[in-house]
Amino acid sequence: MIDIEDLVVRRGGTDVLRGLSARIGEGEAVRVAGANGSGKSTLLSVLAGVTAPDAGRVTVAGRAPTDPAVRALRGHVQEPPPLYDHLTAGEQTAFTAAVWGVDARRLRERAEAFGLGDRLDVLVADLSLGQRKKLGYVCATAHDPRLVLLDEPFNGLDADAERAVRDDLARWRSEGRTLVVVSHADSSVADLVDTTLTVGADA
Incomplete structure (x- = not known):
């Protein structure tokens, strides 16, 4: 490889x-x-x-x-994650889904599974470090x-997000x-x- x-x-x-x-x-x-x-x-x-x-x-x-x-x-989970601060978390997942040609609803559900369900309408710039990290991981691996x-x-x-990453x-x-x-x-x-x-x- x-x-x-x-x-x-x-x-x-x-x-x-x-x-x-x-x-x-x-x-x-x-x-x-x-x-x-x-x-x-x-x-x-x-x-x-x-x-x-x-x-x-x-x-x-x-x-x-x-x-x-x-x-x-290839998927690249970066530190810090390259996200667009002017988008909401939900808009970021939709944009990422469009770039990779994947199901936007499925990617949104994946973000929710990482505990971001109540943050999808929040600007990326206003997310905590941990929330940005979770969103970056979801987006970087959107295309499987x-x-x-x-x-x-x-x-x-x-702990919940770490467990989800480990499971992945x-x-x-x-x-x-x-x-x-x-x-x-x-x-x-x-x-x-x-x-x-x-x-x-x-x-």
């Missing part, structure tokens, strides 16, 4: 990732670990096609991460992706989907992943 060869990403003249090579197979669940500033979120950004490598080669399903065909099979990239997926979630991840694992999870705490995802990929300037 994912092949990384001698990946280098620089920020301000400093190598955030240097010479990273790894392979993540179809259906594998991987935790990305490393110290603060080691490039964990940067790696996800490269896999999501947002950040271009300065050197090396990265492919997702045999294609460049920026390839439109890869976009359709084969590959899910998750950046600290449990930060800011209440467990279901996706059972269906053979590929998961790449950034998490500072190994204990929070130990039961959800197969292996750990440690990153850093010298990885």
Whole structure:
């Protein structure tokens, strides 16, 4: 599913990732670990096609991460989530459903299942951090992706929402989907992943 060869990403003249090579197979669940500033979120950004490598080669399903065909099979749960502050939460789900061509009612019901039922008429700008996190998760996975990239997926979630996310991840694992999870705490995802990929300037 994912092949990384001698990946280098620089920020301000400093190598955030240097010479990273790894392979993540179809259906594998991987935790990305490393110290603060080691490039964990940067790696996800490269896999999501947002950040271009300065050197090396990265492919997702045999294609460049920026390839439109890869976009359709990938979901990127970002920290913080990229939402439109001027929309209501309900409008955000409707917009997302239109972008992905999925059933808007089903996506709205999914938001309600994550405890957002009484917040759908509230502007995104006025949602709490945890509510924004839940909405971002629902929208990022609206199209039921084969590959899910998750950046600290449990930060800011209440117990019910965390349980719902865990249920999703467990279901996706059972269906053979590929998961790449950034998490500072190994204990929070130990039961959800197969292996750990440690990153850093010298990885």
